[in-house]
Amino acid sequence: MSGKLGPHCADCSWVSGYLCDYPVGKGKTCDRPLCEDHANEIAPDIHYCTAHYREWEEFRSSGGVEKELKNVIPFVKK
Numbered sequence: 001m002s003g004k005l006g007p008h009c010a011d012c013s014w015v016s017g018y019l020c021d022y023p024v025g026k027g028k029t030c031d032r033p034l035c036e037d038h039a040n041e042i043a044p045d046i047h048y049c050t051a052h053y054r055e056w057e058e059f060r061s062s063g064g065v066e067k068e069l070k071n072v073i074p075f076v077k078k
Helices: 050-061 064-069
Strands: 023-025 040-043 046-048
Touching: 040 050, 046 050, 050 064
Parallel strands: none
Antiparallel strands: 040 046
């Protein structure tokens, strides 16, 4: 192969089609380049790298999602 193919996956050097969307603070995300095999989709169009996916799974399995959602007040349009 030759030519510029863009960023490459940080895990395997294949062509990257995704960036890690894990929030790292101050409105920024991890942005680690990922190929299709290494991009863990947690929601439509939201992908985490392997390290952040492990953190997400640990948070989710410990009940963190349900705990945080209890604090959300639904918006009711009047």
